[in-house]
Amino acid sequence: MAVKIGDKLDLGEFPLLLAPMEDVSDPPFRYVCKQNGADLMYTEFISSEGLIRDAAKSLQKLDIFEYERPIGIQIFGGDIDNMRRSAEICTQVNPDLIDINYGCPVKKVVCKGAGSSLLQDIDKMVAMTKAVVEATHLPVTVKTRLGWDDNSKNIYEVAERLQDVGIKALSIHGRTRAQLYKGEADWTLIREVKRNPRIKIPIFGNGDVDSVERAAAWRQEFEVDGIMIGRAAIGYPWIFREIKHYFKTGEKLPGPTIAERVDVCKTHLLKSIEWKGEKTGIFEMRRHYANYFKGIPNFKEYRVKLVALSSLDEILETLEEINYNFSAMAV
Structure with a gap:
């Protein structure tokens, strides 16, 4: 009902x-x-x-x-x-x-x-x-x-x-x-x-x-x-x-792939910039990166890098690098 x-x-x-x-x-x-x-x-x-x-x-x-x-x-x-x-x-x-x-x-x-x-x-x-x-x-x-x-x-x-x-x-x-x-x-x-x-x-x-x-x-x-x-x-x-x-x-879906995680994280970031402007959008997105890539081994270096970057191009480049380096991994 x-x-x-x-x-x-x-x-x-x-x-x-x-x-x-x-x-x-x-x-x-x-x-x-x-x-x-x-x-x-x-x-x-x-x-x-x-x-x-x-x-x-x-x-x-x-x-x-x-x-x-x-x-x-x-x-x-x-x-x-x-x-x-x-x-x-x-x-x-x-x-x-x-x-x-x-x-x-x-x-x-x-x-x-x-x-x-x-x-x-x-x-x-x-x-x-x-x-x-x-x-x-x-x-x-x-x-x-x-x-x-x-x-x-x-x-x-x-x-x-x-x-x-x-x-x-x-x-x-x-x-x-x-x-x-x-x-x-x-x-x-x-x-x-x-x-x-x-x-x-x-x-x-x-x-x-x-x-x-x-x-x-x-x-x-x-x-x-x-x-x-x-x-x-x-x-x-x-x-x-x-x-x-x-x-x-009654069946469990497999979790999101690395490509999906990157894609949704990127969408979230771009929507954030669209709504709040580039500076605030990038800054406020920093609280989300760790959660999008939770559970990925040896990810700390990328997490630290993502929260330090303030250029959209560099962030997108880093996300692509994450996709490339981790995509073979089942999370």
Whole structure:
């Protein structure tokens, strides 16, 4: 059965979502994930305060492209009125949905009463969500965590109350705020939310899905409507196509060849330059090289070289050299 967000957004059967990740989920990265089968993607999270005061960095994050659809814009903030106003600004850009971040555990976000901080004040979270829902005609979704810490895992209540004020889907990261990204994600509470007879909206699971086997096992075991993938897609957008192939056939696809790794890395780089300009595009791509070529033995020399280069021609030349020198190797 197809998974729907609201009346119009049909994601097909068991969608794979690309998680919004700060400094990662920009249009160049989303492009290569879309090419490899991501069913729904989100922008990096955008500060509601930044949007309202026209901060250039926040406004640039509103860039979305037709080929990315369906795409959601994710916003965060600690002030209800600012969140309402930022939802109105996002609506004008015409995404497919607006997502609220109640999951970010980072200190500078939590200190402002935003992100996972709201898990300590469910009444405020509900009021904020209601304000965003009422500010837009678009479907509103939420991404959050199990709770603030082990003593306050309140996701069951959160899911019910947010559904009551009109959200159309909920993505749950299987950790508390206190865990940050450490330890293992616990999906048992996600399953409890899904089994709650009151819950009618799609529930997506997030956290630690890093292989086709895990995706298939957790799909069965935890009964979610879809899976959101974050860190495992960095430098490895093929994870989406590999999981889909496995669901369809029960067989594992061989991993990408060196030529494919080089090709997708090059596409990512060129899209980055196209979107941000040559200097920034090259600089911001440096964080991705190690991930694209992870697991290749004796690669350190090239990794060091790639992050040092600032000329596009030299980077492309080095990528071709990598292709030539390593292409006979099975990775």
